[in-house]
Amino acid sequence: MISAAVLLIIVLLGIFAPWIAEHGPNDAALSAVNAPVGAPDYPLGADQNGRDIFSRLLYSINTSVVSALIGAAVAISIGLTCGLIGGYFGGRIRGGIEWVFNLIMTLPGILLLIVLMPLTKGDFRVTMLIYGVLLAPGIYRLVRNVTVGVRNELYVDAARVSGLSTLRILGRHVMPVVQGPVIISTAFLMGSAIGVQSGLAFLGVGSTEVPSFGAMIAYGFTNLYVDSLQFVWPALMLGVMTASFVLFGNSLRDALEGARPKASSVSKSAGSKGPARHEQAPKNPGDADALLSIENLHLTYPDPSGTPKPVLNGVSLAVRPGETMGLVGESGSGKTQTAFAALGVLPGEASIPEGSIKLDGRELIGLSERQLRGIRGRDIAYVPQEPMSNLDPSFTIGAQMVESLRAASSVSRSAARKRAIELLGHVGIADPERTMRLYPHQISGGMAQRVLIATAVACRPRVLIADEPTTALDVTIQAEILDLLRDLQAEMGMAILLVTHNFGVVADICERMAVMQDGRVVETGDVAEVFRNPQHPYTQKLLASILDESVVRDDDRVLAGESSEGIN
Amino acid sequence: MLAYILRRVLTGAVLGVLVTFLTFWLLSFSFDGVVANVLGPAASPSAVAALKADLGLDRPLIVQYLDWLGGVFGGDFGVSFFTSEPVTDAVVSRLGVTLSIVLIALALSVVVSIILGVLAASRAGVIDRVSQGVSLLGLLLPNLLIAIVLVVVFAINLRLLPATGYTPFGESPLRWAASITIPVIVLVINGVSNMSAQIRGTMIGELRKDYVRTLRTRGVPTWSIVYKHALRNAAAPALVVLSLEFIAMFGGALIIENVFALPGFGSFAFNSSIQGDIPVIMGVTVFSVMLVVGVNLLTDLINGWLNPKARIY
Amino acid sequence: MAEKLLEVESLHVEFPGRGFRAKPHEVLHGVSLTIDDGEVLGLVGESGSGKTTIGRAILGLVKASGGEIRFQGENITHVGPRRRRELARDIQVVFQDPYSSLNPALTVGDILSEPLVIQGSTTRDARARVKALLDQVGLPADAAERLPREFSGGQRQRVAIARALAPQPKLIVCDEPVSALDLSTQALVLKLLIDIQRETGVAFLFISHDLAVVRHISHRVAVIYQGEIVETGPAEIVTSRPEHSYSRRLLLAAPVADPIEQRRRREERKRLAENGSMETGAGVR
Secondary structure: OHHHHHHHHHHHHHHOHHHHOOOOOOOEOHHHOOOOOOEOOEOOOEOOOOEEHHHHHHHHHHHHHHHHHHHHHHHHHHHHHHHHHHHHHOHHHHHHHHHHHHHHHOOOHHHHHHHOHHHHOOOHHHHHHHHHHHHHHHHHHHHHHHHHHHHOOHHHHHHHHOOOOHHHHHHHHHHHHHHHHHHHHHHHHHHHHHHHHHHHHHHOOOOOOOOOHHHHHHHHHHOOOOOOOOOHHHHHHHHHHHHHHHHHHHHHHHHHHOOOOOOOOOOOOOOOOOOOOOOOOOOOOOHHHOOEEEEEEEEEEEOOOOOEEEEEEEEEEEEOOOOEEEEEEOOOOOHHHHHHHHHOOOOOOOEOOOOEEEEOOEEOOOOOHHHHHHHEOOOEEEEOOOOHHHOOOOOOHHHHHHHHHHHHOOOOHHHHHHHHHHHHHHOOOOOHHHHHOOOHHHEOHHHHHHHHHHHHOOOOOOEEEEEOOOOOOOHHHHHHHHHHHHHHHHHHOOEEEEEEOOHHHHHHHOOEEEEEEOOEEEEEEEHHHHHHOOOOHHHHHHHHHOOOOOOOOOOOOOOOOOOOOOOO | OHHHHHHHHHHHHHHHHHHHHHHHHHHHOOHHHHHHHHHOOOOOHHHHHHHHHHHOOOOOHHHHHHHHHHHHHOOOOOEOOOOOOEHHHHHHHHHHHHHHHHHHHHHHHHHHHHHHHHHHHHHOHHHHHHHHHHHHHHHHOOHHHHHHHHHHHHHHHOOOOOOOOOOOOOOOHHHHHHHHHHHHHHHHHHHHHHHHHHHHHHHHHHHOOHHHHHHHHOOOOHHHHHHHHHHHHHHHHHHHHHHHHHHHHHHHHHHHHHHOOOOOHHHHHHHHHHHOOHHHHHHHHHHHHHHHHHHHHHHHHHHHHHOHHHOOO | OOOOOEEEEEEEEEEOOOOOOOOOEEEEEEEEEEEOOOOEEEEEOOOOOOHHHHHHHHOOOOOOOEEEEEEOOEEOOOOOHHHHHHHOOOEEEEOOOOOOOOOOOOOHHHHHHHHHHHOOOOHHHHHHHHHHHHHHOOOOHHHHHOOHHHOOHHHHHHHHHHHHHOOOOOEEEEEOOOOOOOHHHHHHHHHHHHHHHHHHOOEEEEEEOOHHHHHHHOOEEEEEEOOEEEEEEEHHHHOOOOOOHHHHHHHHHOOOOOHHHHHHHHHHHHHHHHHHHOOOOOOEO
C-alpha cells in the first residue's frame, strides 16, 4: 500500500500546486532560460523558454490526474452499465451490445485519437473522453463475464423465484461481485490513460499552454544536448505515477481476490524427497499375496499459510491379483487421493511424509517420473470419473489413443492405430474407424468412457484403478459400463481398484471392499461379509443410511394440520 | 472455408465503411478550419468559398462521402490537399516502416512469451518469478519512457546504436536493422509483459485439467503433455490477446516512432491531422482498419485450425 | 371434479440452437402432469430427459413454447413479471446444488429474510420467522448470523429448504434436492423433507434421477424419457412393477446395495436385453 500513499502525495502536490510553486507553469523569464538545477527560485531549473520546471511538473500532475479520471470514468460508466445489461439478459440484447463493443475494440485507438485532432482541437479532456470510450470494451467484457457467472448461479434463480425484481437482483446479488474486479481494473485504466495522454502530448497533440509530462519530455528531449536533466524530471514523475497505479492495482487485486494461481511443476512426483520410512504399520491380513499394497500411507497438502494439512492418515490397503476391490467412502474421506497416490499423479504441492506403495513388491514412492512412466499404462492404468474432461478437446480420439498406446508400448504408428481400432470395437463401439476420426465433443459421455476404458486396458495392465468410473453417467449407461469392466476383467485377469461412494456399484462388481473415513481405512473384507455383518460403527452407519428398497411411501397425501407417524 | 473467409471479408468491409463514415462525419465539423489552413489566415471569405467548392467540400456530406467511397472501391484514394501526392503511395510508403517494426516486434514477443509463459507455468520456482517480474516491468512503465531510457543509454551514452533516423532496407540491411532495433525492443518489452502473463495463466489452468493427469497415467512423456496438449489448448485465449496486442503495438509504434524520428505512420498521421488533410486522414483510417480486420481474420483462422470446437466454417 | 393444485398440459419448451439462425432445439414435447394439494409427485428421468426443465418452466425460469401451466385454476404460463413475483408466495424451489444456491456473501439470516421482506413483511416479523424456520429445519438459532461457507452440504440444503418454506408456499419444486449430498446426509435431509411435507401439507414436485429416493417420498411417480412422460402412477407400482419398457430398464439398471439381490437383478436385466427390447445407450451425438 506504499503505492497508495505515493499516489496520494502526488495528487495533493498537484492540487496545492498554486501555493507550492513560485511561478506559474507558463510564466517565461528570459533570464531563466535553461537555468540549472538549484538556481535561485528554480529548484529544478527552467526549460529553454525560461519556464520553471518544478512548477510545470506540479501542474502536469493535475493534467494527468484529470486525464486518468475522465478516461476511467467514461470507460466504467459505459462498460459497467452495458456489461450488467448484456451479462444479465443475454439473447438479442447481448448480441447487439457485443457487436458494438467488438467494433470499438477493432478500432486502431491511438491512431483515431490522432486522426480526430481537428475535431478535438487537441484538448486533452476531449481526447481522454474518446479514449475512455475506446477503453470501455475491456470493462464491458470483465463485467459481462462476471455477471454471466453470477447469473448462472442458482442463488440468482432462487432470488427470482423469491420474487425479487431484476433491478434488485442486480443491486443485491450481482453488483457486490462485480465491484471488486471493476475497482481493480480502474487502477490499471488510470495508469494506461496517463501513459497514453503523455504519449500523445509527446507527439504534440494538445495545447502548448497545458503543462503535461509528455510535452515536458518532448521539450527536454529536443534540448537533450544542452541540459540532459530537463527531460529526466517529467520522465521520473510519469514513471512513478503509472507504476504506482499498476502496483496499487496489483495490491488491490491481492487484497480483494486473494492469491493468484500459483504455478506448480507438472511432473514432480510427490514426496520424492528421500526414502519412504517404514514404521511399524499394522499389516493387513493377506498382504503376502497382494499385487498392489499400500501401507500406512500419509499424505499432506499445504494450507494457504503453507503448513501441511493431513489428507491421508495411514491408509493401508491390499489388492490381490485378478480381484475387484471396492474403495468406499463419503466425500472428503481421501479415497480419490489414495488412488492418485497409487498412480503417482498427485499434484506438485502434495507430499507424502511416510508410507509405502508397492506394486508386485516394487516400491513406487521415490521413483523418478521417468521410472514411473515405464510402469504407467503398462502395469497400472487409470479410468477417471468424468469422461469428457479427461479427453483432450483438441485432438481426435484416434490421435489420443495412438499416442497413449505408443507411450506405453513401443509399437509403430500403424500398429498402434490398428490396435486402437480393435480395442474400440472390443469395448462395444459400433463404428471404430469413424470414431477414431471424431473429436471428444462429438461423442456422448458413455461413449467417451468406453474410449477411456479401451485406452486404459490397451496394454493389458495388471492393476486398473477406476475412480468413480460411473458417477457422471446415467444409471442405464452405468450398468453397461460396469458390465464392460466385468467382461474385460474376466478376459484379461487384471485387478481392479474401484473407487466409489455407491454401495450399489460395490454390490454389483466388487469381491472385496475397504471403507474409508477421514483418511483411514476403517474396515476391509469380503463384500458379502461386510454387507451382512459390518464390524466398524462407521460402516454400520453408512449401510443403515442406504434407502431401503422395500420402503414405499404408503400414507395418503396430507392436508395441513394432519399428523402422522414418522417413516421407517 | 472459402465462404467463411468471404463472409468475414464482407463484414470487414462493412466495418470499414462504418468507421470511415464516422470519421468523415466527425471531421466535417472542422472543414472550415481545413480550408483556412490551406489558404492561410489572411484569406478572404470569397476565396474560402471558392476553394471549398473547388475541393467539393460544399456538397452535402453524404454525397461527398459516397463520392469518396466510390473512388476507394475503384482503388482511388484521392490526392493530398497539400502535396498533391496520391494518398495510396504516401500511405503505403509510411505504413511499411511502421508495419515492419510492429510485425517483427510481434513475432519476437510471441516467441519469447510462449517460452517464458510455458516455462513459468510448468517449472514454477525461479523461472516463474523471473517471468512475473518481466511482465510487471512492462506494465509499470509506459512505452514512451522505456523508449527514452533505451535511447539515452544505448544510443547517446554508449553510442552502440543510432539514436534517430531510418535507413531503408534496400539501402543497407545492416543499418536498417540497427535503426529499428531499439523501437522493436521497446515494443517487445511491452508485448512480452502482456502476453507472457496471459500464457502463463492459461497454461497453469490447462495443466491442472483432468486430461493432463490422465495422459500422465498412460506414460505419455511430460514434454508432449506440456508442449503438444496443454499449449495447444492454451493457444485459443492467447490468440485473442495476440490480435489485441497487434492493435496496441500499432498504437504504441505511432508514439515511439517519434522518439526515434522514424518516417512512419504516426508522424504522418499526426502531420496530416494537424493540417486537416482530409483525403490523407481518410486513407490512413481505411488502411489501419483493413489491417486490423486482416489480423483478426488471420487469428480466427488459426484458432479454428487449433481448436476443433471453434471451427465454425 | 375437485380443482388440482397444479396442472401442466401438453407443455412444450424449446431452447435456441447454438450459433446464428440455428434451429431451436425442443426439449419437452408435450408434457402433461397434475399435482394435488398436499401431494408429492416424483418425477424420474435421466440427464437430458427434460425433468429439470419442467420444474424451471413451472417456476417461470424458462419460457414455454406451447401448452399450458395452471396453478389453482389460473393460467400462469405467460404471466407478467408482477404477477410472477406474487406467485413467489405460493410456488417455491429447492435446488440440487446447495453450494451454488446460497449467495456466499449473505448471512443465512439475510438469505432467509429476503423473500419475506420482498413479500411485505417487517424486519422484526421477518427475524422472528427466520428463527422459527431455522428451528423447523433443525438448525441452531445462531445460524442466522453465520455465512453459508461455515456449513456443511447437508446444513446448507437445510437452509435452502428453510428459504423455500419462508413464504408458506403451497407447492415446492424440489430439483434433485439430495443428489449432491453424501449417503448419510441424504437420508437425514430426505427424512426432513418428508416430515415437513406431513406437517405443513405443502405439495412437492420431487425431481430426481434416483428411483430409490423417489420411492421414499412420493405418492405418485411419473417417468420422463427424452422429453416425454412415458408412465405415471402410484409410487408403489411405478417403482416396483412398471409397465413401460423404459421404466423397467431404469429400475433394473439401478444397482441395489445387496450383492445377492443385485446379481439376480443383473441377470434379469441381461435377459431383458437379450430379448432385444434394449437399445444401446452409447450413441454418436
